[in-house]
Amino acid sequence: MVGSEGTVSPSDDELDEFRRGLRRFIEREVMPFERKPMSEDERGAIQRKAQDAGFWLLDVPEELGGQGLGLAGMSVFWHEVSRTIAVPARDHTLFGPTTGPILQSLKGEQKARYLDPVLRGEKQPCFAQTEPDAGADPASMRTRAVRQGKGYVINGVKRFITGAEKADFAQVIAVTDPAKGARGGISCFLVDMNTKGVRITARHQTMMGDAPCEIVFENVEVAEENRVGAEGEGFATAQRWLTEGRIRHGSRACGVAERCLELTLDYAKQRKTFGEPLAERQGVQWILADCFTELHATKLMVRDAARKLDAGHDARTEAFMVKVYGDEMGFRVADRCLQLHGGIGLTTELPIEKFWRDQRSFMITEGPSEVLRTALAKQILREGLK
Structure with missing residues (x-):
């Protein structure tokens, strides 16, 4: 059964079958690594097995080459994969690249430049919204994207950005109209991490074992073509x-x-x-x-x-x-x-x-x-x- 936006809405029986198969896979292939490091070769071997078993690109729409599971199916996946500490709490790329609603919405040239390479495993993204003074209250963010010619200039700081140190590009949420704020004044941009003015200035080691980053954007020039959707739709x-x-x-x-x-x-x-x-x-x-x-x-x-x-x-x-x-x-x-x-x-x-x-x-x-x-x-x- 197909749900909204082309996602698959499985029956309860199908979800139970999916759960049993995924649990067997995780207990057999993943849980043995709970107390020993997983080498790159071992990680690659598990990923290949996950692809063969049908546990790959689960949330990616079918038209993009994924399984097209909706949230009912993904909730089963998140439940099962979270039963082991061998899979990092915030990193499920053992079962395919991270995309999400922003990247999955890309069309044309944006899709070719950003989504397709992510799906092929050639690029890694990160999501940059949280700021030093705007974590729980994103509507108060200070990062600005100001119109300049045919593009924008971005200035601001993003903090606690997971995976930024390995990312090829960031999905940056920035203010384009301070007067409108969260009601039409915030936009989303795709910013290559090697763009002039983009710097990772700190990594914060946490009690969970990960180290999210602080990213500074200083007079970063971004083309209008790198804005996702219409101006003001980012929030x-x-x-x-x-x-x-x-x-x-x-x-x-x-x-x-x-x-x-x-x-x-x-x-x-x-x-x-x-x-x-x-x-x-x-x-x-x-x-x-x-x-x-x-x-x-x-x-x-x-x-x-x-x-x-x-x-x-x-x-x-x-x-x-x-x-x-x-x-x-x-x-x-x-x-x-x-x-x-x-x-x-x-x-x-x-x-x-x-x-x-x-x-x-x-x-x-x-x-x-x-x-x-x-x-x-x-x-x-x-x-x-x-």
Whole structure:
């Protein structure tokens, strides 16, 4: 069944079959690398196997050579791939290049110069929106793109940009009309990283193990042909990407919580204290019951939001809730499972401590919980309960 914008909307039976196959693939091919580095040769071998198994370019439309999965299908992928720490939390290129709504919308010369090379693995993109003073509030960004002749001159600073050090070009969100702001005053540009005036000035080592970059744009000249869509459409385009990203957050939280719970259930049955297994203690049982209940609720929320977005409905409210509830649920479950494992949970012998660190970060990045709660409340107050 085909959903909105040419994406495939699979049935529940098809999603279950997809999930089972993907889980087998990840457990067999990927999980062995949880505690040892993956060499480039090994990574390449897994990528080839992923292509052969049909787990390649899953979110790319079929007309571009991908699988064309909608968000319902991608939520299954994000869930399953997040059950292992062998795949970086913010990098799923083991299963194909990252594109997203902006690049997938390109046509003509832009498509030939930027999207096609990404799909062939010849170029890598990064997404540059966050700024030092405009992270949770992108509408207050200061990076400006000023008209000059037949093009634009960009000045500004972007911070915490994942993958910028390896990127060939950036998808830069910049202000073109300060008077309009987020309502038609922000545009998107494709900027080659080797353009004069583009500099990476810092890398911030995080507790998750990654190192996002700071990019300075100083009098960077960009041709009008490098603007994506019409002037003023950049904010709406970026927000569509972020809305989809919120489904990814909730899906990831489900994968993390599920794996942590699986490990903890096994541990609680075998670990004895004061003569009886942890699993026999009511305090432990209640913790496990709460974790399972919250995980189940998040799965339902993700499925509901993904289906609505695939059908072309406005599901911003659902997406807000999925990210806030999902991110916090994933951290709570990881935290409780780490606690129940005791000292062994603090070691790197188990993946729980890495899940715990990564999941804590998601409550801040790509929309802090507090900001999204405020946005959700304003929407509820404005539109009421539907």
